[in-house]
Amino acid sequence: DAGVIQSPRHEVTEMGQEVTLRCKPISGHNSLFWYRQTMMRGLELLIYFNNNVPIDDSGMPEDRFSAKMPNASFSTLKIQPSEPRDSAVYFCASRPGIQYEQFFGPGTRLTVL
């Protein structure tokens, strides 16, 4: 399997612009997670889906952030409008339904100027 695929790998944008990050989970995995990694706060869970349904979005920083999972093979994390403090590495992970191990993608490094 190709593993979890994220795109783009790097994104540089200006404050106020819309940013969309994309994730393709491993085929057959029915749980998907979005994390954010910063030097100050470490790794934080933003939201996770089970069978394409959002289960817990309490980690989403504010209304500027939204996530969707229209089908089992695709998810997006959108920031609108973006701000410099959103600069971070965003990871997507997926997991088989009955096991605890999560498989991480390579991450998207977002820089908001």
Place this chain on the structure above:
Amino acid sequence: GNSVTQMEGPVTLSEEAFLTINCTYTATGYPSLFWYVQYPGEGLQLLLKATKADDKGSNKGFEATYRKETTSFHLEKGSVQVSDSAVYFCALSDSGGGADGLTFGKGTHLIIQP
């Protein structure tokens, strides 16, 4: 709530030295415990895991034992190599069978010098 505390680095060792990275946790239920490793520019990879008390996870010479009495999951390796240089994250999952996310420690940057 759940939390994970691990020693902050960087930790610098010489090749073939013995490694210990401490990790303690707080959880409301009966968590599963994990160590993930992140190499420069890459995503996290599972290194090892333990799902119940007294279990020992092991992989690539690394070991960690789930100690419920001390709420700890310390990572050890008898002889480190330069290639072990990375950031190591201790994490827990307190899902009770559900599909929740992982709670991570802040990470420990390990540097192995030849």
